[in-house]
Amino acid sequence: MTTTRADERQQHPVAPDSTHDVTNQPPPLTPYDPSDDSALLEGLRREGAGWAEEDLRRLGRLAGSAQVQEWSDQANRHEPELRTHDRYGHRIDEVEFHPSWHHLMRTAVAEGLAAAPWADDRPGAHVVRTAGGLVWGHTDAGHGCPTSMTYAAVPALRRQPELAKVYEPLLTSREYEPGLRVPAGKRGLLAGMGMTEKQGGSDVRTNTTAAAPTAEPGVYTLRGHKWFTSAPMCDVFLVLAQAPDGLSCFLVPRVLPDGTRNTFRVQRLKEKLGNRSNASSEPEFDGTVAWLVGPEGQGVKTIIEMVNCTRLDCVTMSAALMRKTLVEAGHHARYRSAFGARLVDQPLMRNVLADLALESEAATTLTLRLAGAADRAVRGDAGEAAFRRIATAVGKYWVTKRGPAFTAEALECLGGNGYVEDSGMPRHYREAPLLSIWEGSGNVNALDVLRALGRDPATAQALFDELALTRGADARLDAAVAGLKDQLAEASQASARRLVERTALTLQGSLLVRHAPPAVADAFCATRLGGDWGHSFGTLPAAAGVDAIVGRALPEHG
Numbered sequence: 228m229t230t231t232r233a234d235e236r237q238q239h240p241v242a243p244d245s246t247h248d249v250t251n252q253p254p255p256l257t258p259y260d261p262s263d264d265s266a267l268l269e270g271l272r273r274e275g276a277g278w279a280e281e282d283l284r285r286l287g288r289l290a291g292s293a294q295v296q297e298w299s300d301q302a303n304r305h306e307p308e309l310r311t312h313d314r315y316g317h318r319i320d321e322v323e324f325h326p327s328w329h330h331l332m333r334t335a336v337a338e339g340l341a342a343a344p345w346a347d348d349r350p351g352a353h354v355v356r357t358a359g360g361l362v363w364g365h366t367d368a369g370h371g372c373p374t375s376m377t378y379a380a381v382p383a384l385r386r387q388p389e390l391a392k393v394y395e396p397l398l399t400s401r402e403y404e405p406g407l408r409v410p411a412g413k414r415g416l417l418a419g420m421g422m423t424e425k426q427g428g429s430d431v432r433t434n435t436t437a438a439a440p441t442a443e444p445g446v447y448t449l450r451g452h453k454w455f456t457s458a459p460m461c462d463v464f465l466v467l468a469q470a471p472d473g474l475s476c477f478l479v480p481r482v483l484p485d486g487t488r489n490t491f492r493v494q495r496l497k498e499k500l501g502n503r504s505n506a507s508s509e510p511e512f513d514g515t516v517a518w519l520v521g522p523e524g525q526g527v528k529t530i531i532e533m534v535n536c537t538r539l540d541c542v543t544m545s546a547a548l549m550r551k552t553l554v555e556a557g558h559h560a561r562y563r564s565a566f567g568a569r570l571v572d573q574p575l576m577r578n579v580l581a582d583l584a585l586e587s588e589a590a591t592t593l594t595l596r597l598a599g600a601a602d603r604a605v606r607g608d609a610g611e612a613a614f615r616r617i618a619t620a621v622g623k624y625w626v627t628k629r630g631p632a633f634t635a636e637a638l639e640c641l642g643g644n645g646y647v648e649d650s651g652m653p654r655h656y657r658e659a660p661l662l663s664i665w666e667g668s669g670n671v672n673a674l675d676v677l678r679a680l681g682r683d684p685a686t687a688q689a690l691f692d693e694l695a696l697t698r699g700a701d702a703r704l705d706a707a708v709a710g711l712k713d714q715l716a717e718a719s720q721a722s723a724r725r726l727v728e729r730t731a732l733t734l735q736g737s738l739l740v741r742h743a744p745p746a747v748a749d750a751f752c753a754t755r756l757g758g759d760w761g762h763s764f765g766t767l768p769a770a771a772g773v774d775a776i777v778g779r780a781l782p783e784h785g
């Protein structure tokens with residue numbers, strides 16, 4: 228029998244005459260469908276937004292298309308550039324973005340991911356936006372900043388009805404019209420926010436930007452310097468400044484109604500760890516025209532309406548990053564072999580993937596529950612408003628805290644390939660810590676939970692009413708709820724993280740016991756509540772239904 232060259236190659240995998248055969252590398256993940264996610268679709272229906280399922284599936288296919296994934300990559304590779312002056316020396320303070328950024332923005336706004344739900348009376352409209360964020364979050368996180376702030380500006384602006392009358396229809400528009408022009412003449416507007424200053428971001432009461440009243444009622448001029456103001460090409464900003472009666476909220480347009488530029492000197496853009504597609508700036512105000520929003524002296528109370536909304540978006544984006552990196556990890560493990568078997572078939576890798584899948588499902592389920600509460604609260608449900616008040620701060624603390632550890636582990640599933648920019652994983656990893664920093668850093672959110680419990684007993688009531696729905700269903704969950712009540716009685720600033728962490732895990736456990744398949748709920752309760760767990764992912768106990776968990780999160784189609 229003669230031996231062919233192909234036979235020889237099979238016997239000796241490294242062919243002596245070929246240095247660059249590519250084997251054992253996965254095919255591209257794209258196109259894929261980020262909405263192909265049971266936890267997401269079940270949550271969408273459960274929270275009263277099943278009517279939008281077809282649209283969500285379409286958005287999912289778009290998000291996972293090669294084109295949109297390419298835009299996301301390019302928008303991050305070609306970072307925005309600040310142009311302070313034109314060629315003649317006039318200040319222009321404009322930021323130039325790569326065309327991919329504009330494609331992403333245009334699509335996100337058109338798909339209702341900015342402020343559109345405020346103009347949609349259908350119950351579930353806000354849930355649809357959050358579910359959309361969970362799938363669109365598989366693209367680029369940076370442009371989620373201006374769309375989130377635009378969404379969040381609306382309830383704060385409503386505190387000044389005559390301003391809301393003019394600007395709300397433009398903020399809720401599905402048209403993206405970039406460029407600095409008179410806001411009222413544009414087809415759609417974007418809003419940003421300027422709270423943080425050099426001396427303090429968490430404690431905004433230390434703001435030094437001053438607001439001086441003019442002869443015209445409600446019109447002020449600002450003088451001061453903000454240390455972080457993202458997306459400076461937005462049309463209008465909600466800004467905190469010290470007025471004669473104390474810290475107040477103002478609407479600052481970049482272009483005034485007469486067409487002249489308002490003073491908005493962008494001193495520089497931040498060089499950031501991640502979130503590179505987005506621009507985060509330091510604007511200086513000097514004689515800047517601003518309109519009062521809400522009563523003078525009630526700036527925090529007014530802008531907190533905005534922060535409540537952006538906090539939910541931080542949870543959403545963290546959950547989306549988890550799901551995106553899990554899908555990437557699962558895809559790699561399915562096509563990569565080591566030691567004679569596919570990674571996905573190796574027991575220890577399956578344990579890692581199952582543990583990540585549990586975390587991801589818990590995050591997605593909690594996110595959609597929070598969105599449901601927000602939707603019902605907006606429509607006047609007081610119980611849901613109380614639940615939202617506490618659970619959003621709890622979720623913001625915990626889900627965003629899990630993001631960096633989760634994305635690091637998912638990245639490692641790709642081995643060295645995951646550490647390389649081409650894989651996209653470093654971008655997701657760099658993004659993750661930001662979500663627990665802005666809109667209230669970890670400690671600030673944990674303390675906010677204490678504040679809510681202390682000031683408004685209805686919040687604790689709403690939380691325990693929710694947890695009572697699973698009483699008797701799982702002994703570990705029952706024990707966790709009882710423990711939480713004890714912990715609450717002894718709550719202090721120093722123990723706030725312990726309390727909030729236990730609250731988040733108990734709430735996630737309760738939601739999974741009610742809504743997830745038994746294998747998922749059981750493994751979550753055993754590990755996160757029962758303590759049968761290690762200190763890193765991939766430490767599920769032998770009895771955990773790993774195959775069922777992996778099969779649900781990462782189904783093999785076809």
Ligand SMILES: Cc1cc2nc3c(=O)[nH]c(=O)nc-3n(C[C@H](O)[C@H](O)[C@H](O)COP(=O)(O)OP(=O)(O)OC[C@H]3O[C@@H](n4cnc5c(N)ncnc54)[C@H](O)[C@@H]3O)c2cc1C
Pocket residue numbers: 419420421422423426427428429430455456457458499502507661664665666667668669670671674
């Ligand atoms: C990329 C990026 C974009 C941003 N964009 C914007 C924007 O568009 N608009 C805007 O207004 N801001 C923006 N921020 C600012 C952000 O909201 C603040 O950085 C954040 O609120 C924290 O404020 P700080 O940086 O001043 O930190 P500090 O307030 O100094 O806090 C430092 C640390 O102390 C902790 N801490 C604070 N108070 C307490 C306490 N009482 N007890 C225990 N610990 C405490 C905090 O949790 C934190 O860990 C952005 C930030 C980043 C990184």
